Amino acid sequence: MKARVTVTLKNGVLDPQGKAIEGALTSLNVAGVKSVRQGKVFDIELAGTSPEQAEAVLKDAAEKLLANTIIENYRIEVGAD
């Protein structure tokens, strides 16, 4: 089963990298960019589990390692092909 965990910075947490990317897009004349926040995507393959089990496993993975919940939020999508 395929799944995806997306980790993003919480609102209000400073993102210097996002700011730099935002500045670079502006200097490339990409029009209409108001702001950029950088995050991470983890594509994970799980050995034959039910969607419910997969959700639980990924929550465990996100809490234990993938995200630092002091500054980051995470979102789990199961069965994303």
Added chain:
Amino acid sequence: MKAAVVIFPGSNRERDVARALKLVSGREPTMVWHADHELPQGTDLVVLPGGFSYGDYLRCGAIAARAPIMDAVRKHAAGGGLVIGICNGFQILCESGLLPGILQRNVGLKFLCKDVFLKVERSDTPFTRGYNAGQVIRVPVAHGEGNYFASAETLEQIEKEGRVLFRYTDVDGKRDAKWNANGASNAIAGVLSEKLNVLGLMPHPENHVEESIGSTDGRGLFAGLVAHFAQAA
């Protein structure tokens, strides 16, 4: 003072800190591998050195914080044992939950490698008894992710509890954004755990312990620890 220095894959300041410990305490520290499950018997002080453990993959210190030896370090700290994390070691302590907050990318995005001034906020801890409260010391920093961040509530709590041990200031001990180059919240350079026995700091006191380098301002930290254990013995 029986010190143990933990080596992770990608640590690179372990010999600097081992050299400083030997020089000041007269005793060679034991080097401990990250995959070990136990610290040497009778360890007084655990040091997590600087470097780039696991290539800074995922987040700085995130993977090292989950290494087998960290359970032993947690146990040591829970029993009141002293722990210091320097630079990457500080990042590892934050990621392991032994210290509050997290170290983020420097505000200017640049890797900073230079001397900074630190104000020693209090001298009544085992880590700073070699200094006077309010003393300003000059030590080097070398990091890309040293921008200390914690929630507003956490910052309020650690300030109230006197857990900010070192702060970036100017040469006179005054806070100034210009001298807080990585953008750390409240100009925090070093922070203590709730029981004041775990210290994390971004700068490298171990690199300023010899006259030939031009400064011995870092020596007080190691000398203070030696005095602490000499008194305890």
